[in-house]
Amino acid sequence: MSRLTLPQTTPGVASRHVMPHTDVVIESLPKVSLHDHLDGGVRPTTIVELAREGGLSLPADTAGPLADWFRTAADSGSLVSYLETFAVTLSVMQTAPNLSRIAAEFVEDLAADGVIYGEIRWAPELHTQKGLSIDDAVRAVQSGIEQGIANVATSGRTIRIGQLLCAMRQNDNGLAVAQLAVAHRESGVVGFDIAGPEAGFPASRLADAFAYLDEHWMPRTIHAGEADGLDSIAGALSDGRALRLGHGVRLADAIHHARDDDPRAVRMDRLAEWVLNRKIALEVSPTSNLQTGAFAEYGDTMADHPFDILYRLGFTVTVNTDNRLMSGTTLSREIAVLVEVFGYTLDDVLDFQLNAAQSAFLPADERETLVSLIIDAFERA
Known part of the structure; x- marks a missing residue:
């Protein structure tokens, strides 16, 4: 692991991180979360309670040990092993009431961390084991989101949330999920994603889904450059027409040292130039990337990211959490990790938030409003 001094956190439990040499609490700063999975951010207390109600067995019977189990199991260095932990969270996310409750708590936890705009991604096809339709699953999550927003408002805070619907790239449900996303675009869904095992399952497998999204001008972000390399990123851009890249850290493979006498001089492949010049956002999740070995060829500490x-x-x-439960993190903690490792200042943190705000799947005028809110708050910090 990274040998960081920052303790891990747990969904539903308050945390506090302060910018070095200041009194600025990162949790108090307005933030934008673009890459956060619903089934990766469930409160351990909720899992225990819902499992007990449903007669389900768990790796641990109480919240604290269960949270520890998730973090240990996820800290494998393998995306495939990391993804296996989701069998536990998904087991309690198979009914409409459970989905609504978990979505509401998810929103509350984001707001408690200072998030003012978030996109929650999840795969409806993984929530049908007890007969729930994918359409009803989307409605249940949206109901929970709206309840969470209302709960947050009672404390005088505001948050806006959009759904990103994921199709699992190893399955054959891409078109159905694309149609579902378009059908719910006026009721909470803001975009489409493909997730799951990356290597061996290129974006081109979902050509019919992307063609349908093209017809309806539906934005999409695609997991790429996490567990596979440049070909996966290229496919996400050319076959998937992605506007953002989920993780995208392997894009570094397309950046090369140009001169031995100047370590700062680099040469970029055309793919990297394309992403750079078109401001295609990289949804980076530092702790998760370390856990899954996304940048293992560069090293095994956060400083190698x-x-x-x-x-x-x-x-x-952009800075993201990916799966807060599995990584024992929050968006504020991810920022604090980067500040600790790379020495970033408040101006750098502002840059990360502006990048995220400007890349949100929102209309242009609403993105500008979000940008203004963030700038004003950082200037007062």
Whole structure:
């Protein structure tokens, strides 16, 4: 692991991180979360309670040990092993009431961390084991989101949330999920994603889904450059027409040292230039990337993460959590990790939030409003 000094966190439990040499609490800053999985951010207390109600067995019977189990199991260095932990969370997410409750708590936890705009991604096809239709699953999650927003409002805070519907790239439900996303675009869904095992399952397998999304001008982000390399990223852009890349850290493979006498001089492949020049956002999740071995060929500590290289070269990097339960993290903690490792300042943190706000799947005028809110708050910090 990264040998960081920052303790891990648990969904539903408050945390506090302070910018070095200041009194600025990161949790108090307005933030944008673009890459956060619903089934990866369930409160351990909720899992225990719902499992007990449903007669389900768990790796641990109480919330604390269960949270520890998730973090240990996820800390494998393998995306495939990391994804296996989701069998536990998914087991309690198979009914409409459970989905609504988990979505509401998810929103509350984001707001408690200072998130003012978030996109929650999840795969409806994984929530049908007890007969729930994918359409009813989307409605249940939206109901929970709206309840969570209302609960947050009672404390005087505001948050806006959109759904990103994921199709599992190893299955054959892409077109159905694309149609579902379009059908619910006026009732909470803001975009489409493909998730699951990346290697061996290129974006081209879902050509019919992307063609349908093209017909209806539906934006999409695609997991790429996490567990596979440049071909996967290229496929996400050319076959999937992605506007953002989920993780995208392997884009660093397309950046090369140009001169031995100047370590700052680099040469980029055309693919990297394309992503850079078109400001295609990279949804980077530092702790998750370390856990899954996304940048293992560069090293095994957070200091080896290519985030800083990408940021210094001008790529549109954003900071995300991926799966808060499995990584024992929050968006504020992810920022604090990067600050600790790379020495970032408040201005850098502002850059990350502006990148995310400007890349949100919102109308242009609403993105600008979001940008203004963030700038004003950072200026007052």
